[in-house]
Amino acid sequence: TAASATGSDGIAVLEKPGSVAETFGIPLAVLLELTHRCPLQCPYCSNPLELERGGAELSTDEWKRVLSELARIGVLQVHFSGGEPTARKDLVELVRHATEVGLYTNLITSAVLLSRERLATLADAGLAHVQISFQGSEASLADRVGGFAGGHAKKLEVARWTRELDLPLTVNAVMHRQNLHLLPDIIEMAVQLDADRLEVANVQYYGWALKNRAALMPTIAQIKDCTATVEAARERLKGVLAIDYVIPDYYAARPKKCMGGWGRQFFNISPSGKVLPCHAAETITGLDFPSVRDGASIAEIWRDAEAFNRYRGTGWMQEPCASCAFKEIDFGGCRCQAFALAGDAAATDPACALSPLHDRIFKTAEAEATSGSDRFLYRNFAGGTAKDA
Numbered sequence: 001t002a003a004s005a006t007g008s009d010g011i012a013v014l015e016k017p018g019s020v021a022e023t024f025g026i027p028l029a030v031l032l033e034l035t036h037r038c039p040l041q042c043p044y045c046s047n048p049l050e051l052e053r054g055g056a057e058l059s060t061d062e063w064k065r066v067l068s069e070l071a072r073i074g075v076l077q078v079h080f081s082g083g084e085p086t087a088r089k090d091l092v093e094l095v096r097h098a099t100e101v102g103l104y105t106n107l108i109t110s111a112v113l114l115s116r117e118r119l120a121t122l123a124d125a126g127l128a129h130v131q132i133s134f135q136g137s138e139a140s141l142a143d144r145v146g147g148f149a150g151g152h153a154k155k156l157e158v159a160r161w162t163r164e165l166d167l168p169l170t171v172n173a174v175m176h177r178q179n180l181h182l183l184p185d186i187i188e189m190a191v192q193l194d195a196d197r198l199e200v201a202n203v204q205y206y207g208w209a210l211k212n213r214a215a216l217m218p219t220i221a222q223i224k225d226c227t228a229t230v231e232a233a234r235e236r237l238k239g240v241l242a243i244d245y246v247i248p249d250y251y252a253a254r255p256k257k258c259m260g261g262w263g264r265q266f267f268n269i270s271p272s273g274k275v276l277p278c279h280a281a282e283t284i285t286g287l288d289f290p291s292v293r294d295g296a297s298i299a300e301i302w303r304d305a306e307a308f309n310r311y312r313g314t315g316w317m318q319e320p321c322a323s324c325a326f327k328e329i330d331f332g333g334c335r336c337q338a339f340a341l342a343g344d345a346a347a348t349d350p351a352c353a354l355s356p357l358h359d360r361i362f363k364t365a366e367a368e369a370t371s372g373s374d375r376f377l378y379r380n381f382a383g384g385t386a387k388d389a
């Protein structure tokens with residue numbers, strides 16, 4: 001264990017100079033959700049249903065202090081995310097500060113608020129990478145999914161500017177029943193946009209996505225096609241486009257190793273400064289997440305906070321996980337999904353075939369995939385707005 005002291009900026013630091021990240025296994029990359037404000041209203045958003053209001057957000061100085069602290073404890077990379085991070089007027093200042101303290105910066109954006117000039121200023125400030133989310137490859141469908149007219153055309157424009165400014169580009173495509181038929185076109189779009197990487201991310205079902213599951217859940221046939229399309233494209237586009245692929249785990253026999261295991265490889269910071277073991281962690285009620293405003297250092301929160309330690313490792317597991325040969329491989333799946341579907345974050349993730357809930361949930365999902373309505377509940381601060389296709 002390490003002793004704590006107070007740094008020059010008034011926050012507690014761990015007295016392990018130069019080796020905090022290594023000693024405490026602090027992740028090398030951290031997700032910073034600068035704001036929950038967003039012009040889009042995607043029905044699968046991973047933000048909590050209770051969005052944090054603009055007035056609660058960390059100030060520019062608070063975020064700068066966080067960035068300095070992250071660099072000091074050995075973090076190498078930050079992902080500026082949201083909501084929509086470009087909704088923060090101080091984004092350029094934050095990117096510049098991150099660069100000055102030695103952090104590699106990635107912007108995860110819907111792109112619709114960016115001008116070419118602002119993107120160029122971000123590049124000048126040291127922005128190292130841009131990831132743009134797409135809702136499809138056809139404007140009418142993509143704009144309906146995002147709930148934002150004209151969004152798709154703007155994204156294409158910003159993607160081109162990104163490459164003109166010589167910034168590496170990742171295309172992120174969140175896939176579900178209503179856009180999976182577009183996957184071959186989306187792959188082609190990513191090639192045309194000169195992206196280095198395409199993330200084919202099937203929707204994960206908690207938070208807003210769980211509310212919209214009946215409208216989003218793919219059929220088994222769609223998932224088979226999707227896997228075959230990705231495999232063929234990976235082969236064909238070797239050296240041109242790297243493709244990351246996340247299968248929806250409702251259709252797998254074993255769950256994903258979510259977040260690399262709770263409190264093992266990942267944390268993120270919410271708009272108001274809460275340090276979270278997972279971007280959807282606040283969907284689990286009854287956990288208390290410390291804030292960077294509370295006085296403890298980020299390294300202390302990572303090491304000591306109850307919310308991190310509750311599901312860290314394997315000691316908290318119940319059966320069937322507790323005596324399962326895979327428990328160190330998948331760490332019992334996803335805590336947020338276990339809470340959402342089993343009502344207990346310490347339960348086996350029902351995506352696992354060994355969960356007593358698996359068959360029932362899988363059958364419900366299968367039924368929703370074939371007969372669910374396409375109606376979305378759009379994400380917003382009012383708790384969601386339902387609209388027909």
Ligand code: SF4
Nearest residue numbers: 321324326327332352
């Ligand atoms: Fe993983 Fe638990 Fe399922 Fe075993 S029972 S495969 S540890 S989720």
Ligand code: FES
Nearest residue numbers: 258278334335336
């Ligand atoms: Fe939170 Fe899986 S999404 S642990």
